[in-house]
Each structure stands twice: as structure tokens, then as C-alpha cells.
Amino acid sequence: MERSPNSIIETVNLNFGFSEKEPLLKNLSLKVEKGAIYGFLGPNGAGKTTTIRLLLGLLQEPAPSITLFGNRLTENRIPILSRIGSLIEQPSLYEHLSGRDNLEITRTIRKTAPERTNEVLALVKLTDVAHKKVKTYSMGMKQRLGVALALLSNPDLLILDEPVNGLDPAGIIETRELLLRLNKELGMTIFLSSHLLSEIEKMVTHVGIINKGTLIFQGTLEELKQINRNAHIVQIKTSNNLSAGLLLEKKYPVARKEQHLLEVPFENKEQVAAIAKLLMAAGLDIYLLAVSGRDIEHTFINFIAENNR
Numbered sequence: 105m106e107r108s109p110n111s112i113i114e115t116v117n118l119n120f121g122f123s124e125k126e127p128l129l130k131n132l133s134l135k136v137e138k139g140a141i142y143g144f145l146g147p148n149g150a151g152k153t154t155t156i157r158l159l160l161g162l163l164q165e166p167a168p169s170i171t172l173f174g175n176r177l178t179e180n181r182i183p184i185l186s187r188i189g190s191l192i193e194q195p196s197l198y199e200h201l202s203g204r205d206n207l208e209i210t211r212t213i214r215k216t217a218p219e220r221t222n223e224v225l226a227l228v229k230l231t232d233v234a235h236k237k238v239k240t241y242s243m244g245m246k247q248r249l250g251v252a253l254a255l256l257s258n259p260d261l262l263i264l265d266e267p268v269n270g271l272d273p274a275g276i277i278e279t280r281e282l283l284l285r286l287n288k289e290l291g292m293t294i295f296l297s298s299h300l301l302s303e304i305e306k307m308v309t310h311v312g313i314i315n316k317g318t319l320i321f322q323g324t325l326e327e328l329k330q331i332n333r334n335a336h337i338v339q340i341k342t343s344n345n346l347s348a349g350l351l352l353e354k355k356y357p358v359a360r361k362e363q364h365l366l367e368v369p370f371e372n373k374e375q376v377a378a379i380a381k382l383l384m385a386a387g388l389d390i391y392l393l394a395v396s397g398r399d400i401e402h403t404f405i406n407f408i409a410e411n412n413r
């Protein structure tokens with residue numbers, strides 16, 4: 105398969121199982137382009153953490169299927185991993201030490217330049233509270249410190265496992281703003297997992313949905329939203345559904361045309377009003393005009409449900 109020069113993460117038919125009998129990841133082909141904020145979504149147990157552990161070389165891929173920065177992980181482990189910052193679930197922090205001391209410990213172990221501590225503190229906006237003990241930090245501040253630890257090595261790619269899971273709403277917003285800033289200002293590519301689309305919808309550019317180890321959707325957030333738009337339907341009953349159907353299909357993609365019920369997808373409330381006006385102008389009595397819509401979280405849940413069928 106030809107590899108895109110811009111792809112930062114690429115897996116081609118990645119398979120993995122903890123036992124030979126039970127495959128967990130099945131032909132997983134992920135593609136994350138440079139500059140993307142890629143949301144890796146799926147219900148609990150879908151295989152997100154396992155995928156992330158494979159990407160980070162913490163689990164061994166059975167056959168070489170992972171390419172990072174255009175190079176195979178199996179053959180270029182050290183140079184590749186030195187370009188990645190990661191955070192798996194909650195950061196492990198020394199609560200009785202200050203934010204700065206936490207960073208200093210990791211910085212010393214990783215042998216990065218001394219000025220890096222101040223730089224990452226500024227990046228995550230913790231400079232003013234760097235001297236305070238971590239146990240006094242809010243959830244959002246702890247998570248930002250966790251991201252700061254991942255940033256010490258000045259990575260090109262951030263891989264974060266459930267970075268907003270368990271955070272309060274303020275913590276979610278703080279983390280979101282930080283990740284958006286790192287992406288926009290430093291051009292960092294970000295791959296993050298979540299089991300809730302609503303928590304990451306406002307920050308991701310791309311989405312991959314995994315269910316039972318299989319990728320069931322991959323595309324831009326806009327593409328996912330388009331599927332969602334098509335999920336809005338207005339149900340119609342009139343005094344003459346036959347003529348109503350003929351009239352509507354001149355302007356709309358009528359999804360269902362039956363004697364007793366018509367269904368028309370719509371994108372906004374103005375279209376619903378226009379449909380009602382059109383029918384009334386044709387002298388038809390409207391007995392039912394019912395709108396059924398799904399929010400984007402439901403589209404995601406629906407994907408999973410359809411895949412489970």
C-alpha cells in the first residue's frame with residue numbers, strides 16, 4: 105500500500121490478541137494526518153488502550169503493521185518514540201510535591217534541557233502555581249501537568265488515552281483549550297481516545313470509531329456530522345399522501361413514500377417550515393408533521409448499535 109507522505113500514524117491491517125484464540129484488534133487500518141486532532145472513539149473494552157499501547161511500542165505487534173512519521177515502528181523504535189509524548193489515563197503525580205518538582209524529576213530522568221521545565225509550565229499555563237503542591241491542584245490543573253510531562257521532550261505527536269475521562273466540566277474545558285492551543289500554535293498532531301463523542305467533539309478534526317476491535321468509521325468530523333444530518337427525518341401524513349409525495353420529491357429526496365406515511369430528510373427547521381408551506385399551498389390538509397432528529401452522540405451510539413446487530 106502506498107503511504108501518504110503527510111501521515112503521522114498509519115496502521116495497515118493491524119491485528120492483535122492477548123491470546124491466539126481471541127483476536128482483539130481486527131485489521132485495524134488507522135490513518136492520522138499531520139496537524140490533525142484525531143479522536144479515537146469507542147465503547148469501553150473496544151480496544152482503544154490496546155491500540156495506543158501498540159502505537160507506543162508497549163505491546164508488540166505480531167507483524168509489522170505500524171508506521172509512524174513514515175517509518176516502521178519495528179525498525180525505528182527509538183528515533184520514533186523520542187518524537188512522541190504520551191499520557192495514558194490519569195497522570196501519575198507526586199501529590200505531596202510541587203508541580204515544578206514533578207516536572208523536574210521527569211526532566212532529569214529524560215535528560216532534557218533545564219529550561220524545558222519553565223517552557224512547558226508556560227505552555228500549559230501553570231507558571232503561577234508551579235510552586236504549589238499538586239494535592240492543591242484542581243482536576244484540570246493536574247491533567248494539564250500530566251500533559252506538561254508529556255511535552256518535556258518537545259514531541260511532534262501527542263498520544264493521550266482518555267485525557268478528559270473523569271474530569272469535571274471545567275477540567276474538560278481547560279484540557280480542550282490546552283490541546284487546541286498546542287495544535288494551532290505549535291502544529292502538534294494529537295491522537296486521543298474517548299468513549300464519549302460529546303466530550304471531544306469540540307476539539308477533534310478527525311474521528312475513528314472502533315467497536316469490538318474493528319474500525320467502523322474513519323473520516324473528518326464534518327463527514328460524521330454529514331451522516332448525522334441525514335439522520336434528521338420529518339414524518340408526514342396528509343389528506344392525500346400520493347400527491348404530497350409527488351409534490352415533495354420535486355424538491356426533496358423523499359426517503360419513504362407510502363400511502364400512509366412519507367419521510368423526508370431535512371437539515372434545518374426552515375426546511376421543515378418550507379415543506380409545510382408547500383403542502384398547504386397545494387391545498388393538502390396536514391394530519392401529521394413530526395420531526396425526529398438525533399444529536400451527534402446518538403449517531404455515534406447508533407453506529408455501534410448497527411455494528412453489533
Ligand SMILES: Nc1ncnc2c1ncn2[C@@H]1O[C@H](COP(=O)(O)OP(=O)(O)OP(=O)(O)O)[C@@H](O)[C@H]1O
Nearest residue numbers: 122128146147148149150151152153154155266299
Ligand atoms: N493485559 C491484558 N491481558 C488480557 N486481556 C486484556 C489485557 N489488557 C486488556 N485486555 C482486554 O482487552 C479488551 C480491550 O481492552 P482495552 O483496554 O484496549 O479497551 P478500551 O477500548 O481502551 O476500553 P477501556 O476504556 O475500558 O479501557 C478488554 O476486554 C480487556 O479486558
